[in-house]
Amino acid sequence: MIDNTPRKVKAYLAGVNLDDSNFDYYMTELANLAQAANMEVVGQSRQNLEHVVAGTYFGLGKINEIKDMAHGLKAEMLVLNDELSPVQIRNLEKMTKLRVIDRTELILEIFSSRARTKQAKLQVQLAQLEYELPRLHPSENNLDQQRGGGFANRGAGESKLELNRRTIGKQITIIKKELSAISGQEEIKAKRRNQTHIPKVALVGYTNAGKSTTMNGLLEEFSKENDEKQVFVKDMLFATLDTSVRRIELSNNFSFILSDTVGFISKLPHNLIESFKATLQEVKDADLLINIVDSSDSNMIQMIRTTQNVLSEIGVKDVPMITAYNKADKTDRNYPQIVGSGILYSATDSESIKLLAQLITKRVFASYRKVNLVVPLADGKALANLHEYAQIILEEYKTDGVHVTARLAPEKRAQFHQYIV
Ligand SMILES: Nc1nc2c(ncn2[C@@H]2O[C@H](COP(=O)(O)OP(=O)(O)OP(=O)(O)O)[C@@H](O)[C@H]2O)c(=O)[nH]1
Ligand SMILES: [Mg+2]
Structure with missing residues (x-):
């Protein structure tokens, strides 16, 4: 053999x-x-x-x-x-x-x-x-x-020998151009996402903590679509280098955009962080970060600190964060359970994923308010928009219009203020 x-x-x-x-x-x-x-x-x-x-x-x-x-x-x-x-x-x-x-x-x-x-x-x-x-x-x-x-x-x-400074310099210029073309396309997609007002949640954390497994757990529980959406998981450092973005559809018409991205380690080379900026943009744009931590690792505290350091290096400040203590199945603690403002869970356990989803919902939809609206029958566009972005609780067709009770984000309350009664 x-x-x-x-x-x-x-x-x-x-x-x-x-x-x-x-x-x-x-x-x-x-x-x-x-x-x-x-x-x-x-x-x-x-x-x-x-x-x-x-x-x-x-x-x-x-x-x-x-x-x-x-x-x-x-x-x-x-x-x-x-x-x-x-x-x-x-x-x-x-x-x-x-x-x-x-x-x-x-x-x-x-x-x-x-x-x-x-x-x-x-x-x-x-x-x-x-x-x-x-x-x-x-x-x-x-x-x-x-x-x-x-x-x-x-x-x-590999061809380091033949490369003199000038050719390396040229290569750097070419790669930067290619990268900016790629990130240009990504930016267009991101812009489209940003316009939708669907909350954006990003999974961040130390490498191998279980970010991708958590994403797959949420997809399995809450996405109607098939397995193709699952992301790559492996027990190794830096299994994920690219950002994956998925839509998670909770019940009650709540949905959010979830992204999974490259993991962190101490003393990440500055050049590397710099060149991964486009990949990390999703983290900067997020409304909520989930800091995934391996709670079974004895270096957990340093790992949390490492993530905080890298986040501040890429310029992420003031984004609300939940700490999610993963791999609880490898500890002797009961799970899932809420700990402080975070959660102790296991990414491979369905009950855990449901509790995590609840916690995310509570945080990202905290600014949503229940309102009553009367939408004129003629304004089908507004109705369609509400169906996409609001959590509809009640809807009745009457002669003066469609009476809707729904939970709305602040932007949506502003957009439809004329219909709010
Ligand atoms: N026992 C146990 N293993 C888990 C759990 N979550 C993830 N793992 C395992 O941990 C390893 C790393 O999981 P990933 O989801 O790839 O971790 P990641 O944070 O995406 O890692 P990188 O992309 O490499 O930064 C895999 O072998 C997973 O099966 C968990 O809750 N319990
Ligand atoms: Mg991963």
Whole structure:
């Protein structure tokens, strides 16, 4: 039998701790990232410092110690917990005789291997090229040869050798143009959605927390349409890179737009966030965010904080948020239940999904008010509009018009104020 599973690259992890109380957590994340990039983590070290060493990141003694440890464990690669300068990487490679990659390159590599759609591929390529641009230096060409691309699927980096700065610059321009054409089309769709006044709810949160599973749960429970609408779910970091937008139709004529998008992790490279702006637009436009959290993970608090940090980095402020503590089935707590203004639930449990939908309804339709209207029989358009956007409670055809009792959003109350009695 042929074994098709790619061989795992043995990696040694290391980082400088600048007295950061989250350091252990970042190293745990780094190990998860390395595994997601098909590496086998064989060991790790840290150095406590007040500042990183400008030219080499670690101090000399530590570098020798890492070199001995890593070679002793047959590591082929040294993975570092921060984004390093090109000089630091070059020096460390020379001194340790290991291929060195930093946290940013590692994250970019994972995104690159996950990208499926044209937009995602271009966004990742753009971030990779922007990462490489300042790292391309005439004196580094030799280094590229030394580095030899031992790392799987180099993606945008595969032809790095031939690419000089200018061609990279040109490529960046072309990709940006292509991306703006794609996001132009997306914007038109988004505008159409924004005009409808249907509330927009976005699922956000740490990668692998269960955002896509939650979306599928809501679709299964509340969408009349078929399975094609289901989104991709997998137990891995960054399964989702593209935004999916669906309409959820609750009973009583309430509906909202739900979007599922890329997950977050600490120290997401700035370039990557920048190039995923179009994908994250749905989050910025949302009326309500559901912050999905894996409640069975011991690092839950840091994960919540990570999501808050990324949200503020992409400029999301003042959007109301519900915290949804998922995967309760993996804990010993009773679920579903309301906790504070949030919910403890399991995305694969139907009762949980119903309670989550109730909570969303309460929040997004809070500004809806019950009104009585008399719509003239001649104004069929208004009636059709009400049918689409209001929760109709009662409707009677009388000689003076259609008497309607309905719950309406503030904009709709303003639009039909002349018919409100
Ligand atoms: N036990 C349990 N597993 C769950 C639950 N929700 C999701 N999962 C699992 O968690 C893994 C990740 O779920 P996804 O829905 O893909 O997570 P995501 O937040 O969309 O992740 P990314 O798109 O990778 O950021 C999958 O293996 C799911 O089956 C849950 O309530 N209970
Ligand atoms: Mg997902």
